[in-house]
Amino acid sequence: MRCEKMSSFIVMDIVKEAEKFEDCIHFEIGQPDLPPSPKVKQALHVSIDNNKFSYTQSHGLVELREKIAQHYQTTYGVSIDIDQIFLTPGTSGAFMIAYALTLKHGSTLGLSDPSYPCYKNFAYLMDIEPLFMPIGKEDDFELHVKHLEPHKLDALQISSPANPTGNIYKSENFKALIEYCEKEKIAFISDELYHGLTYEDKADTALQYGKNVFVINGFSKYYCMPGQRLGWVIVPKEQIRHAEIVAQNLFISAPTLSQYGALEAFDDAYLATIKQEFKARRDFLYAELSTLFDIDAKPDGAFYLWANISKYSNDSFAFAKELLDTLHVATTPGIDFGSNGTEHYLRFAYTRSIEHMREGVERLRNYLYTRKSL
Incomplete structure (x- = not known):
């Protein structure tokens, strides 16, 4: 480390x-x-009254993963297996799973500059090398294939909508990035934490353009539950068992009360x-x-x-x-x-x-x- x-x-x-x-x-x-939502608060009270304090399985509650899968079907027209979904302690736990499954000691993770600072710190913690690619208003604050081509990357991570700029990746560019990464065998990690908080056009999910992508989201922003520390990661089907092992060892399971509260978050x-x-x-x-x-x-x-x-x-x-x-x-x-x-x-x-x-x-x-x- x-x-x-x-x-x-x-x-x-x-x-x-x-x-x-x-x-x-x-x-x-x-x-x-x-x-x-007031429904979340009520669900938390009911969970406390019913002594819901034990661990859940490492994947998370089945009924919550079913609601997340339905959310993707309804919002994006994407079908996913609930076993691909892992509930995590905040999105921080989701990043750790994605990095552990896609990168090893000395691997290179491509990031935009500017970008959320914890990405690089997670990389350093796991002996992964972050590689920063400058973007600006001339690029609409988006990475493009032209930014990737000069580099040897093992994984690429983007965020849309992005922190700190608030931009959304355009559909054609999003698709081109995923296709390039699939062709070059570069793992693709998509931070979609701010989905829902879009004001003119809806943000795409990486799952619309590729099956071998890692998608990260959570309940802290749009769902107004930051202190509940609950995120999720969607992994490719062939990575399900590996993700389960990582989750078991990293955190056993996501916070139980938070999961029961989140059952009512899709209000x-x-x-x-x-x-x-x-x-x-x-x-x-x-x-x-x-x-x-x-x-x-x-x-x-x-x-x-x-x-x-x-x-x-x-x-x-x-x-x-x-x-x-x-x-x-x-x-x-x-x-x-x-x-x-x-x-x-x-x-x-x-x-x-x-x-x-x-x-x-x-x-x-x-x-x-x-x-x-x-």
Whole structure:
């Protein structure tokens, strides 16, 4: 293991520092402030009353995996065997299963730059070599086959909708990437955690374009259950037994109460209100921040804005600290997400109410209009 190469997750340090200020405005943390469906809460109470505290099988509850399989059939027209589905402690457990099944010591995992920082840290933990491929607004923040061709990869991981940019991979490019990986015998891992939080067009699942893909999702974002620590991974059929062995040894099973609660998470009427609320927040924050920063693209999904701060600073960490210390406005420095120009960006999460964000925007506007630009 190469723990010494693992980097800290700067946003968590920002969260800790922000707790010192009672009047802090929070744009930093990527978790919804909205509760899950009332049906989830009721299911949790019933589970507690019925003493549902034992382990489940390593795959997870049969009835929950059946609901997930039905979700894929209804939403994407994709049929999957419930034995391909493994419930995991958050998506972190799902990544560990996918990496363990596709990569070995010294293997190369292809990632975009910018991308979610835990990907590389999981790779380092397992003695896997992350290879970063720069992307930007000229690429619509998507990896393309042209990015892959110069490299020898053992696996490729993409996220759509993406953190930190909020972009969605276009169908033709998504399909081309999967076809290339199948031809070149590169394992394909698709992080689809923000599915459901898409505001104009629906995001595709990798299962629409390939059977030998690994798909990761969970209940923390769209379903508003971050603290329940429950994710899932869908593995190819020939990997089912291997995944079961890995799951048994890594974590025995996902949290039991969380699984029973998640049985009621697929509440379409309630989820429609969640999506509507986050769309309204996106529209508000995009319109407001566009007057202060350069926004390379209006986000299609997730709940993040990737704001270019170049007119004010060339050091995203120092600028984020300045805003926190001076204004009590907490943001995430771009350098959390890579090194491809990320010192010129802040990530803003629209995970609080419009009223809360409006106060933050006003503080920013008043401060930046009087502060000297570069």
